[in-house]
Structure formats: structure tokens, C-alpha cells
Amino acid sequence: MQNYLIKLYHGYNKWKNIFSNFLDEIGKTLKWQKIILGLNYLKWEYFYSLTCDRETYSPFESKFYTSFNDFQIIKDDKWVFDYVWEKAVLWEITLENSWFFPFKIDTSDNTDFIFNIFRTFENFDVTSDKIGIFLEFTPIKEESIWFYLKSRFRFFLFRIMLWLQFFKYILNFKTQKDWKLVGRNYFQEKLNKELFETKIYIVAQSKDKNEAISRIKSIFNNFLVLNNYPLNQFNLKIQNHISSINNISQGKSPVRKYILSSLEITSFFHFPSNPKWETSLLKVTAKKLTLPIWVPTIDYKVENNWEITPQNIDSNMNVIWISDYRSIRVPVWIYDEDRLRHTYVIGKTGVWKSKFIANLFINDIHSGKWLGIIDPHWDLFEEALASIPESRKNDVIIFDPTDEKFPFCFNPLDVQEWESKQILAKWFIDIFKKFFGANWNPKLEHVLRMVFLALLDKKDSTLFDVIRALTDKDFRYTMIESISDDVVRNFWTNEFASWSQQFNTEAIMPILNKVGQILSVDIIKNIFASKENKLDFRKMMDEGKIFLVKLPKWKLQEEIMGFLGAMIITKIFQASMSRQSEAKDKRKPFFLYVDEFQNFATDTFSEILAEARKYWLWLIVAHQFIKQIPTKISESLFGNVWTLVSFRISSEDALYIKQQFDPFLDAYDLANLSQREFYAKMIVAGQVKDPFSLKTPFLPDSPLDKKYIEELYSISRSKYSRSLEEAKKITQTEQKDVIEKIESFVEPII
Structure with missing residues (x-):
């Protein structure tokens, strides 16, 4: 019995x-x-x-x-x-x-x-x-x-x-x-x-x-x-x-x-x-909801520990969940077309959000999909590395700032012909606006707009040139020669030189301090020093790559971690927008996973949520509680995301999120889910379904084959990184003047 x-x-x-x-x-x-x-x-x-x-x-x-x-x-x-x-x-x-x-x-x-x-x-x-x-x-x-x-x-x-x-x-x-x-x-x-x-x-x-x-x-x-x-x-x-x-x-x-x-x-x-x-x-502690009709399921095996293991998985199946209602415990999957409307995951720490995300991207990797993962910790990054099959090892691109001996070559100001300079400048401003926080003001925005519009016109510009533009008169002369916009040229020719010392203090010094703070960190300095950008984001999205970004908080300053992630997301979105010149049937889906996305969520993120699906950039974003993100972004989330996944959340968030699950759940249910359990509201074949109860499949930690991981790193380094010696040589020659100014706290030269 x-x-x-x-x-x-x-x-x-x-x-x-x-x-x-x-x-x-x-x-x-x-x-x-x-x-x-x-x-x-x-x-x-x-x-x-x-x-x-x-x-x-x-x-x-x-x-x-x-x-x-x-x-x-x-x-x-x-x-x-x-x-x-x-x-x-x-x-x-x-x-x-x-x-x-x-x-x-x-x-x-x-x-x-x-x-x-x-x-x-x-x-x-x-x-x-x-x-x-x-x-x-x-x-x-x-x-x-x-x-x-x-x-x-x-x-x-x-x-x-x-x-x-x-x-x-x-x-x-x-x-x-x-x-x-x-x-x-x-x-x-x-x-x-x-x-x-x-x-x-x-x-x-x-x-x-x-x-x-x-x-x-x-x-x-x-x-x-x-x-x-x-x-x-x-x-x-x-x-x-x-x-x-x-x-x-x-x-x-x-x-x-x-x-x-x-x-x-x-x-x-x-x-x-x-x-x-x-x-x-x-x-x-939380009500169970039945599996709606027509939600796709798959064959499974019941293990000795009562866990459910999916069987006979097809490459078109995204097996991510186990239904959790009474005796109905079967693997559930989602159509690729239904993921086009993005996936939003919310839940407290320790509830298996990361395992949920890992299960999904591991399935994507093995089914040959193209994807990027931005991880502000390290666990998802390592899960992804451990799950790369031999057949896809040449698809892997590793962006790891902690790999200090081989800095990644990333120059966000390197503009491709398909990129819009006006849009890029606006998005870069949004990034700085996030990190200035309460100190942001219209003068800062005006100066940064002029800086980025000028540098995006100038070939071989880097982030180091932001400091040069504000402190070096000779550099400004050469920069002005390449400016194509009359308004921008007039700013640097006439307006900038006439500003008072008070304006310098309010608008210029904060920018120098912020950029200097970023570029003073050795591992970041070595990444941004190069004029060359070895990674073409458009090719990455079109040629079936696996882009893995490791931004560990314990190693990087939180502000720098957020800056890097926001820059990468901005470049990916810009690359996806360039796909509008291609016929829809030729666009390949690119899945972008962003854990703890509040660290990288600028005002631009609202645009990404609204527009990305048109260019087959499909987002899977996760975080812990709603107050981590601005109201504008949270409103955009619930207006544009069609797959909503809620693990256990705070009582305060439950009062807000329950509106998405009415009349099936109350706030108590949302705030008292057990570990691994969650509610999902999704579309199936374009049709909205009632929410239902699910459970994250048991996913043991993947064993790390250090030799194989090193091989993946070596393949990526050979294509997208340079040696530390090369990076130092560049910083000590091409960027030497800026580094000296950062170290000596030079006042801006007008």
C-alpha cells in the first residue's frame, strides 16, 4: 500500500x-x-x-x-x-x-x-x-x-x-x-x-x-x-x-x-x-490550477524519486515545465512562435528561477537555436558552458571580463553602416541617465548627446575619447572636422567654448568622474581601449552563435557590471533593428536571456520590449521584485509580455501581479508558492490560455569538464579577444594621455 x-x-x-x-x-x-x-x-x-x-x-x-x-x-x-x-x-x-x-x-x-x-x-x-x-x-x-x-x-x-x-x-x-x-x-x-x-x-x-x-x-x-x-x-x-x-x-x-x-x-x-x-x-500554501486544454505536452518517464523526465524531445519542442495539478504531472512545452511575445519571470531568490531559465536555454542550445545569455552572477553562465555540445563549440562567444589575461575586444562606439547614430546616441544617454540616478539633469543630457553624436561621426572613436572631447582642445579640433551634423558642429565650435566655470562644474565634471570611474578599472580599461570591435553583433545574430556574457557582481563593481550589460543589450537591439531590411521569412530568431535584468534596464528597455519581436529578438527576462525597475518599464513589461511566469513573490508584489491572474488566484497564493512551483500565463498557438500551476523540472548541476571549458574559452579568445600584453600595449600608447588625466584628476580644459 x-x-x-x-x-x-x-x-x-x-x-x-x-x-x-x-x-x-x-x-x-x-x-x-x-x-x-x-x-x-x-x-x-x-x-x-x-x-x-x-x-x-x-x-x-x-x-x-x-x-x-x-x-x-x-x-x-x-x-x-x-x-x-x-x-x-x-x-x-x-x-x-x-x-x-x-x-x-x-x-x-x-x-x-x-x-x-x-x-x-x-x-x-x-x-x-x-x-x-x-x-x-x-x-x-x-x-x-x-x-x-x-x-x-x-x-x-x-x-x-x-x-x-x-x-x-x-x-x-x-x-x-x-x-x-x-x-x-x-x-x-x-x-x-x-x-x-x-x-x-x-x-x-x-x-x-x-x-x-x-x-x-x-x-x-x-x-x-x-x-x-x-x-x-x-x-x-x-x-x-x-x-x-x-x-x-x-x-x-x-x-x-x-x-x-x-x-x-x-x-x-x-x-x-x-x-x-x-x-x-x-x-x-498556494492553490493549484489545472492544465488548460490544448497546452502541448510530451511523453515522459517517472523516475524512482517521482521526478518526471521528458522523453522523445523534438528540436521544435521547448520543454520547460512540469504541470503540477493533482495527478496531472506531465512535461509541458511551448511553441517558438508563442515565445515571440517575450517571457517575463519574477520570483524571490532561492525559488529555482535560475533552474527554470537554465532548463529553457539548455533545450535551446541542444536544438540548435541562436541565443545570448547575460548573467550577473556565474551559475547560469556555467550551466550554459557545461551544456554546449561538441557540435556547437565553434558557435560559442564568451564575454567574460574576469578572464583578465585575454580581454574581450569591445568598442561600443564602433559604428557599423547599418547602425543609426542618432538612435545609438539616445540609447547611450539612457545608459548614463540610469547610472547618474538622482544627479541627472538636462545639462548632462545635452552635453552627452553632443559628445556621442560627435564621436559616432569620428572613425575609431572609443569611450576614452569622451574624456578627450571634454578636456583636450586639440582633440576637439580634429573631432569637429568629421562632424556631419550642423547643430553638433556649432555646439563644439561656438557654444562649448563659451560656457562658464559653473556650467563646467554642473555638466562636465560629473561626466568625467563617471567615465573615469569606469575606465580606471584595469579589466574594463583593457576591454574598451581597443579601437577595433572584433564582435559584429549583426553577424552574431544571423550566423547562429551562442553569446555568453558573465558579469559577476562579486568581481565587478555593481555600477560597472550594469554599464557593461546595458551597452551589450543596446548593441544587440541595434543589430536586431537592422534586420528590417530583410524579408520576414529570412529573419532567424535570436533568444536573449537576461537574469536580474533590472541591473541593465534603461529607458531603452521599454522600446526593446515593444519593438524587438518585429525583428525576431525574443526576450526572456527575470528578476526578484517589481520595485527594482522603474514604473515606465514595468508598465511596458505587462503591456508587451505574453508569457508571464510567477514564482513565490513578496506580498506587496503579489497584490500587483494578481491582476494578471484574476480571477483565478489571490495575492496569498502568489506569495506562498513552494520552491520550484510557479504559475504561468501564456499563449498557445496565438490563443491566450488561463493560468495554470507548474513546477520546474529537477535539473542537477551540470558537471564542469574543466578541460572542455578551457577549450571553449580558447576558441572564443582566438576570435574575439586579445592577449593582456597586447591590451596593455594599447592602453600605454594610444590611451596613455587619458589614463594619466584620470589618475591625476585633471580639471577640464576649455
Whole structure:
């Protein structure tokens, strides 16, 4: 038999009759099939359990979820019946008289038997006590009731016993005159309900057996309120045999059977009416939503640890999720065309967002897709490297500033003929605006616009030339010669030279400080020093490359990390926009993954979200909470993203995000998901689907083959990097004057 845990939904507020009706449905469906329900205590936690065989589980589950829609049943191989038998005892709860004599049936919703059990649990030892109250029952076929009576009591003897029992009580007690009518009505009412062969027993484990017996007696005291003296009452009976304890998990306990109705069982075993107030009770922390129709699924294999492994994956399948609704646990995939509208992932740290993203891009890599990954940590970057197949090792481009001996050659001011200088200048300004923050002002924007428009016109410009343009009069003379825009030329020829010292302080010094801060870091200086840009972003997107960007916060300053990432995203978007000259059927999709994207999200990001899909740049962005990004970008996200993935988020974010999931979820559900669990709202074949519950597939950390990783680095270095010696030679010759100014804090020369 298999053990399961039953999780109660925190918002459940129904009453005892629901449980009684559920038992009636079980009685009509499952005849002579054994079921064990348990209420357990372990380490200050209370949980309900279910034990049955596999044939019984399926029909039981169907009836259970009909009555308790938002509850959850999960497999358990550990907690139920896991007792140290040397310290455990088993006592059965019996009836003093035969089962056809009534005990008190409590159907009132004003009292709650289970509530009193919980209060008893509160007095137990959190370190040593484990308790289980078990209800073992088997539904009886109606046509077998009389056979049961004849075989055990013989019906004639039963009638005599009934008279003798009542006659006995009449002699000893003054009972109501209509006792005969009451007895007959009770028995008739009982036979009209679904009946069950029922065993009730308690298993307890504590520091020693005497303590365990004490725990059982404490629990049994709650049953005394159901005594109907003198007709019937509950008693305790010890089962000393070790064999009886060992057999209970298989439904073979030697405990005495009683025939009880669904109503009688509900008097002492049911679900609490308001589980949300029971902080120690195992509950469903977040509602489960069913898989909508037409969502594509795939074959799978169930592993020994109950994990689901997809099978027979086609290159066109993006297998990213496991549906997580009751017994429906199948791999789910998404069409490439539906990813065109971008994917937005939000969730707290430690909820497996990174594993979700890794699972998706690993699938993309192995199916031959073209993609880029920008990782502000290192884990996604390493997962990607470890998953590169031998057949694609020449497609890999590695941008790793921490690879200090081989600096990447990246010059963002190197303009290709397909790039718009006006748009690039605007986007560069947006980057600086983000990093100036509250110190940003119109004067800074004006100066930077003129600087970038001038330098983008000048061949072989680098970021070092930003400092030259603001401090070197001779450089400005040569720069002016290449300026094609009259307004920009007039600024540098006339306006700039006439500015006062105050303007220099407000607009020029902050720029020098900010750019100087970036270029003063050796590993960054060596990247930006070269006039040559070895990476053509347009070719990268069109020739099926895998672009891996590692920007670890622990190694780079956060501001510099954000600056690099924003520059790279800007160049990728500019390259994608140049595709407008190509026919749509010739454009190849490029998937750009950006983890912790708030670090790189400038105002330009809103444009990217709105426009990128036209040029087949498909974004997958992730972060932790909404306040990390400006309102303008968050509004653009929810206006342009069609696949929304929400892991566990803060209560504040849940109030906002729930609007995207109305009316299916509330903020409590979104804020209380377990690790690996998430909700998704997506489109399937262009059609919007209701949100549903999913789980990130188990993805063990990929083993790193250091030799193979070094080979990937070597291939990338040979194409896109230069040696440290070459980089230093450039900085010490071509950029020497700027480096000296940065180091000596030279005031701007006008």
C-alpha cells in the first residue's frame, strides 16, 4: 500500500456535512476496498495522511477532489508509519457494546472534535513525540449487510440481543418511554447511510513506552464527549504484539471492526472548518490550477524519486515545465512562435528561477537555436558552458571580463553602416541617465548627446575619447572636422567654448568622474581601449552563435557590471533593428536571456520590449521584485509580455501581479508558492490560455569538464579577444594621455 499526505487548503471554510457526504460518495464507489486515513503529529506539525493501494487511489482521488477541490494529495515515503517500534505502542479504540447501539453523533458546526485534538497535540514533546490517530475503513456493499448480520450474530439472535440489552437498561436506569422507538429509528437511520467496516486505533511514540501510553490517553479523553451512557461508550484496549504494529501500514491490524455510518465517523474524524488558523497544520500554501486544454505536452518517464523526465524531445519542442495539478504531472512545452511575445519571470531568490531559465536555454542550445545569455552572477553562465555540445563549440562567444589575461575586444562606439547614430546616441544617454540616478539633469543630457553624436561621426572613436572631447582642445579640433551634423558642429565650435566655470562644474565634471570611474578599472580599461570591435553583433545574430556574457557582481563593481550589460543589450537591439531590411521569412530568431535584468534596464528597455519581436529578438527576462525597475518599464513589461511566469513573490508584489491572474488566484497564493512551483500565463498557438500551476523540472548541476571549458574559452579568445600584453600595449600608447588625466584628476580644459 502507498502512503500519501493530505494538504488542506488554507481558505477551506466548509462544515462537517461535507466530510460526511464525501464518505457517502466513497461508500457508493469503493466496495470492499480498504482505506486508512490518519491524523498525525510530528515535531509540532499536524498532518492528515492517506494509505491505500494503487487500484483504490484513482477512484478515491476523483471523489476526494470533487469534495475538496483545492486540497492536495502528495506521495509520501517517509513520515506515515515511520515509527521506532521499541518506543511505540498501539492502542485500539473500541465500543463497550455492539455497534448497533448508538454513541453520541455530533453534527453541530458549533463544536469541532478535531479542534480539541489539535489543542491536545500542543502539549506534546516537539523532539520525541510522534502520534498517529488512524481510521481504517472499508465500504460495505448494501446487499451484504444482512449477510454480515446473519454470519456474525444470526439475525434472530441479533433481535433477541437488542431486546435483552434494552430490557437490561430499563431495569437499571430510568430511560425515556419511547426508548424502543428511538432505538428503531437510530438503527433504520444508520442503515439508510453508507456503512463501513471501521477500525480506530492510535499509535504513539515518545521517550519511552510509558510516555507513549500517556499521550494516547490524553488523546482518548477527547472521545469521552461522544459517550452515550448507558447505551454505548468508547474504551481503550492495548495491542501489545509487535506484529500488530508492523502490520498496520499494510492494513492488516488485528484491531476489532465495527460497522459505522458516514455520519458516525464524521463525529470523530473530519477536516477542521478553518485550517488557516492552525499554524502547525500541513496546508496547501498556494492553490493549484489545472492544465488548460490544448497546452502541448510530451511523453515522459517517472523516475524512482517521482521526478518526471521528458522523453522523445523534438528540436521544435521547448520543454520547460512540469504541470503540477493533482495527478496531472506531465512535461509541458511551448511553441517558438508563442515565445515571440517575450517571457517575463519574477520570483524571490532561492525559488529555482535560475533552474527554470537554465532548463529553457539548455533545450535551446541542444536544438540548435541562436541565443545570448547575460548573467550577473556565474551559475547560469556555467550551466550554459557545461551544456554546449561538441557540435556547437565553434558557435560559442564568451564575454567574460574576469578572464583578465585575454580581454574581450569591445568598442561600443564602433559604428557599423547599418547602425543609426542618432538612435545609438539616445540609447547611450539612457545608459548614463540610469547610472547618474538622482544627479541627472538636462545639462548632462545635452552635453552627452553632443559628445556621442560627435564621436559616432569620428572613425575609431572609443569611450576614452569622451574624456578627450571634454578636456583636450586639440582633440576637439580634429573631432569637429568629421562632424556631419550642423547643430553638433556649432555646439563644439561656438557654444562649448563659451560656457562658464559653473556650467563646467554642473555638466562636465560629473561626466568625467563617471567615465573615469569606469575606465580606471584595469579589466574594463583593457576591454574598451581597443579601437577595433572584433564582435559584429549583426553577424552574431544571423550566423547562429551562442553569446555568453558573465558579469559577476562579486568581481565587478555593481555600477560597472550594469554599464557593461546595458551597452551589450543596446548593441544587440541595434543589430536586431537592422534586420528590417530583410524579408520576414529570412529573419532567424535570436533568444536573449537576461537574469536580474533590472541591473541593465534603461529607458531603452521599454522600446526593446515593444519593438524587438518585429525583428525576431525574443526576450526572456527575470528578476526578484517589481520595485527594482522603474514604473515606465514595468508598465511596458505587462503591456508587451505574453508569457508571464510567477514564482513565490513578496506580498506587496503579489497584490500587483494578481491582476494578471484574476480571477483565478489571490495575492496569498502568489506569495506562498513552494520552491520550484510557479504559475504561468501564456499563449498557445496565438490563443491566450488561463493560468495554470507548474513546477520546474529537477535539473542537477551540470558537471564542469574543466578541460572542455578551457577549450571553449580558447576558441572564443582566438576570435574575439586579445592577449593582456597586447591590451596593455594599447592602453600605454594610444590611451596613455587619458589614463594619466584620470589618475591625476585633471580639471577640464576649455
